[in-house]
Amino acid sequence: MPSSIPTISVVICTYTEKRLSLLTQVVESVRLQTLTPDQIIVVVDHNEDLYKRLLMDFRDVVLVESQAQPGLAGARNTGVSVATSEIIAFLDDDAEAAPDWLERLSVFYDDPDVLAVGGRVEPVWETGRPAYFSEELDWIVGCSYRGMPRMAAEVRNLIGANMSFRSDVLEHVGGFNHDLGRQAVKPLGCEETEICIRSTLASPGARIVYDPAAVVNHHVPTSRGTLSYMLTRAWSEGLSKAQVSHLVGHKRALRSERRYVRTILPRAVLSGIRDWGTGRDSAGLGQAGAIVAVLACTTGGYLRGRQIAHTTRSRAARTTTAPEEAWRTVTT
Template identity: 30%
Template sequence: MPEKYKASVAICTYNRLSLLKLCIESIAALKTPPDLFEVLIIDNNSTDGTEEFCKTVSQHYPNHQWRYIKEINQGIAFARTRGAKEATGDIVAYIDDDCLAEANWLDEITSFYDSNAEAMSTGGRIIPKYLVPVADWFGKYFWGLVGSYDLGKSVFQMKSVRYPSGANMHFRKAAFEKYGYFDGNLGRSGKSLMAGEEKAMYLKLIHANEKVFYLPHVIVHHHVEGNKFDKEYVKRHSMGIGGSERLMNKGSFLKLSLKFLEYFAKLGYAIAYGFTYLLQGKPDKMWMLIKFRWWVIEGFLNPEKTKR
């Protein structure tokens, strides 16, 4: 067993034992030889039997190196930071606990880094795997709600406003050593649906002119549970987006003003575009699109409400 692995797969989890088991199965089924990587399961205070199960994983998959880690600071940013600190691999590959990795997932990641020494981080495609029928009001403007992430079939360098999604993102370990870790003031924590911890991390890399790439052949499938279509959940999710942007831009009146204007412009567009849904006889789509944009503004104006 090597002292240092080529890659560390980090699974951050919180009270999703049934889906975590499926995620672990997909990692155990990777084509990558198990002696080349370790798997870190970072438990963020789960109360559903996750700890007990994780301590038996090595019995089910004895050829792999599993490490169970308990992160007591609540929040996805703290869990992801703990994964980066604990990792011994040259590459830290994150996958969410409700995702399934395709068999060539890690091979595609490591081969890209081997061939591209300048790459500091990468992100892949995320395909929704619906566990329930989609809601009637659901449309393209809600792809983020179900974790869908698809920027096409070509590899390209990501700049400016584009950055990978947290459910399928990968870094050189050196990125954290050079630029620090995820901001604990951002991201989901318990029932809070704040976001932005991965965006803030990527902005540090991009502003430092580090190279971040989109890899379309690095694919995970994201389980979409029924609560994602609950309107109260959508409201909290939307407000979390706005609240996170407020926190990321605090201290800069100019940035806050520009973001505020951007959100109101998007609300205006949503109202105008919503009428096309109305003309198609789809009023639910119109109202949810408008509400989504308004809830984002509401969260931006009052970020403390998003933490409840």
């Protein structure tokens, strides 16, 4: 444990009654932490009926309604605005924390050069992992994937379901970008990538740490294991990465993805084909095919996103239209 344990607020954002039972388990997992948080903050994203219901169910948490535009980024920023601790940890409303989650995250903040710390997100499949869904693709369902560090290491960005930041870092960079990230059922993302990059740019020499020993278990519904969802999410990831690239630069936005595409995915495809050919795993060919399809969709989404950015810049040279307007209106 660090010599001086920082105070920690945990922010959990929610938007639908469909996850109420999961949310209850998530909040309980935070209550039972070996390192007790100073605050448990539940932010309701523009759902007044849900907010009123939670007023009755959660009397010992800080319950607030999002004061920003709809979407996960705005809800997180609302949580940050009411947090009073040195460290702000974020947990999804369907991601149950292991008992020592906060304790493991807090250890790294003894180093003043550490800006943010996150951990492993383990998928808990509602009806079992689909045979064609390889672990290399677990990022599609918001989880840690094969190829990520197996021990504590410096990384470019953290996973949104399991991350924490120094509060002064979030204040310094202005919080999460409202034009990025998931909005209701639209499977966009990358707001975590963008804020992590902005944080390190604002503090040269500082570090972001990923520790796979700090675990949360993320519920994955059956609908997110379908090929349709995989490809939709892949396309959206490409769009989102293109927008991040537009904001922070091509090299910074795709540094981790280059290694993933050049080494992790080819190895997984070859392994799947080999396992299928030798009879070791009959699902191997399906896994290889799914990886190729996901890569193609992600690339297509990225190229479409770059096209949107180019069109936006051209319009901006002739009109007063703000660049982000095109992103809000053109997402396919």
